[in-house]
Amino acid sequence: MAGAAVLFTACGREERLPARAPLPVRAQLAAFASALRDHDFRWAFIGRVLLVLGYFAVSGYQLYILQDHTVLPEGIEP
Numbered sequence: 001m002a003g004a005a006v007l008f009t010a011c012g013r014e015e016r017l018p019a020r021a022p023l024p025v026r027a028q029l030a031a032f033a034s035a036l037r038d039h040d041f042r043w044a045f046i047g048r049v050l051l052v053l054g055y056f057a058v059s060g061y062q063l064y065i066l067q068d069h070t071v072l073p074e075g076i077e078p
Helices: 002-011 025-036 039-060 062-069
Strands: none
Touching: 025 039, 039 062
16 A cells, blocks of 8 residues: 555656635635525534534643542542
8 A cells, every 4th residue: 555655646747737826815705704605504614613612622621621530549649
């Protein structure tokens, strides 16, 4: 598998596309706002945002959560 991957990357040639000028921030925000008008995209975006917020809320306080739930038996010190 590794040999095939090396062979593919060494022998595969890809045509380079010409560089495009970056879009202004206003155009990027307008494109994002127009995408949010689509019902399915909006629900997928909200779901993804809530998932990431939940993940970071738990991972940020994971040390404190583990300290609250981890109890050593009597007579044992850390």
